Amino acid sequence: MSLTSAMLTAQSSIAARSAEMAIASRNVANVNNPSYARQEAVVQNIVTDTGSVVYVSHASRMVNQAAFKATLKSGSAAIASGSYANMLDQLNPSGQVPFGMSVASSIGSLNEALVAYGNDPSNQVLGQSAINSANAVVNDIKQSAESLKSTRLEADAAMGRAVDNINNILSDLEGVNNKIVSGSAAGKDVNALMDQRDEMLKVLSEEIGIEVLDQDNNGVAVYTDSGITLFEKSPREVSFDTSLSLGSGEVGKNVLVDGIAVAGPGATAPVSGGAIAGYAKVRDDALVTMQTQLDETAKALVDIFQEHEPAAAGVGDGLFTFVVGAGDLVSRLEVNSAVDPAKGGDVKLLRDGGINGATYKHNTDDNAGYSDLLKSYETAFNQERTFDPVSGVNPTSTLKDFAANTVSWFSAERKMATESSTLDASAFNSNAQMLSNKTGVNIDTEMQRLLTIETAYSASARLMTAVDRMFQELLGAVR
Known part of the structure; x- marks a missing residue:
């Protein structure tokens, strides 16, 4: 090998080692960056008549598409189930009694108050206690309904924020993906851009379940996990209208991708992953079931205490009634003003009858010890009745058992x-x-x-020094 060839080899080796060191240093600098994929130098060797030259052609990005896509999918599933669990936890903060327990307890207290009043019907203090218990039932049901409504609205708003984030990510993804495709076609280093895009895809998968398809020149297309196109060269429109109210019977809006419903009660291609899936499950499934449970409880209370004309077929609302007006059933549930002294009513009407007029009065002799009507309410209170199966619990049970079952349903x-x-x-x-x-x-x-590269660098430097000394000696001899 000539001195010139040796010098060229040493110089190219030093340049290659410097490039390798830069890549390794970049790796070290990103050791705590979860979005960074490790890079390795691709070293090429060219042999010619005059010698050999080594150089770093490019930095190869370490990728594993199977592992990456598995991480996206499992992360999306974790966010979906996590957001669902967290929303349910909000209804039952740590250290507090299970959701629905207050309603079940107040219904039990009402039954006890009725029994006590029925055993001593002349004691109007016990009568007032029964009315107070009835008001407590109404208040607990309404507070529970308000919590459900508020949580549904919170889930709905979270869906709206997720959709906004999805649209922003898809818009940014278009620019980055285009740079990757054009850069790859031109042979440029696009590793940093691909790291950036992978991070975008991770964040996107947290909002909605996705599938990623590789395309030419390192491009990608993105679909929902239900098969609807989110991005293919350009982003698709994702739309959603938040709701102003989500009381019982009110249905939330759908999340649409290119006009196709992917989340919501009318979803034709429902997604299974991402926060949107979890929030939709809370808003449209679990909490709707719980609202139905409260509706069924309210209807049962009104039905159990209905007044019947003793000498005719007339039926009217008794202790509980649904007031006329706007709103769902629970919002209109009230203790009948006719028996509530706080509203100008008479407690004895609960004992004697006549809430709906004189023809409904059972205790026509005004007997202070009359208890037949109160006993009939106790009997009806503890009879099995049929509830809507949509409530998710045993549809045939007493009201007390139904209320207890709803608590168990939520806890489970x-x-x-x-x-x-x-x-x-x-x-x-x-x-x-x-x-x-x-x-x-x-x-x-x-x-x-880095230590290995440093050793190789030092060896090349020593070779270069030795060759340079030989050149100097040769030139000195010529002079």
Whole structure:
């Protein structure tokens, strides 16, 4: 080998080692960046008649599409189940009694108050206690209904924020994806752009379940996990209208992708992953069921205490009534003003009858010890009745058992949601760790690589120094 060839080899080796060192240093600098994919120098060797030259042609980005897509999918599932569980937790803060327990307890207290009044019907203090218990039932039902309405609206608003975020991400994704495609076609380094796009896809998958399809020149197309196109060269429109009210019987709006419903009660291609899926499940399934449970409770109370004409077929509202006006059933549930002294009523009408007029009076002799009507209410209170199966619990039970069953239903649903969230989070963490192991930066490995590069650099530098000395000696001899 000539001195010139040796010098060229040494110089190219130093340049290659410098490029390798820059790439390894970049890896070390991003060791704590979860969006960064490890890069490795691709070293080429060219042999010619005059010698050999080594150079770094490009930095290869370490990717594992299977692991990346598995991480997206499991992360999306974890966010869906987590958002669902968190919304249910809001209805039952830590340390408080299960949601619905106050209603079940107040119904039990009302039954006890009726029994006490029936055993001593001349004692109007006990009569007033029964009215107070009835008002407590109404208040607890209304407070529970308001909590459900508020939580449904919160889930609805969260869906709106998620849609806004999705549209922003898709808009940004278009620009980054175009740069990657054009840069790849031109042979440019697009590694940083691909890291940026992967981070966008991760955030997008947190909002809505997605599937990613690879295209030419490192481009991608993105679909919902139900198969609807979100992005293919350009973003699709994702739209959603938030609701102003979501009381019982009120239906939330759908999330639309290119006009196709992907979340909501009318979804034809419902997504299963992402926060949107979790929020929709809360808004349209669980809380709607719970609103039905409260509606059924309210209807049962009105029905149990209905007044019947003793000598005719007339029927009218008794202790409880639905006042005329706007709003759902629960919002219109009230203790009948005719028996509530606070509203100018007479407690004894509950004992004697006549809430709906003289023809409904049972205690026509005004006997202070009359208890037949109160006993009939007790009997009706403890009789099995049929509830709407949509309520999700045993449709044939007493009112007390129905109320207790709704508490159990919520506790079981919350427990299952928490368990699912924990399992999904564990699956995501496992996939994320696997992805990190395959494409992430290991600081020990990179430091060892830097030492190896430094050793090679030093050897090339020594060779270059030796060749330079030989040149100097040769030139000195010529002089």
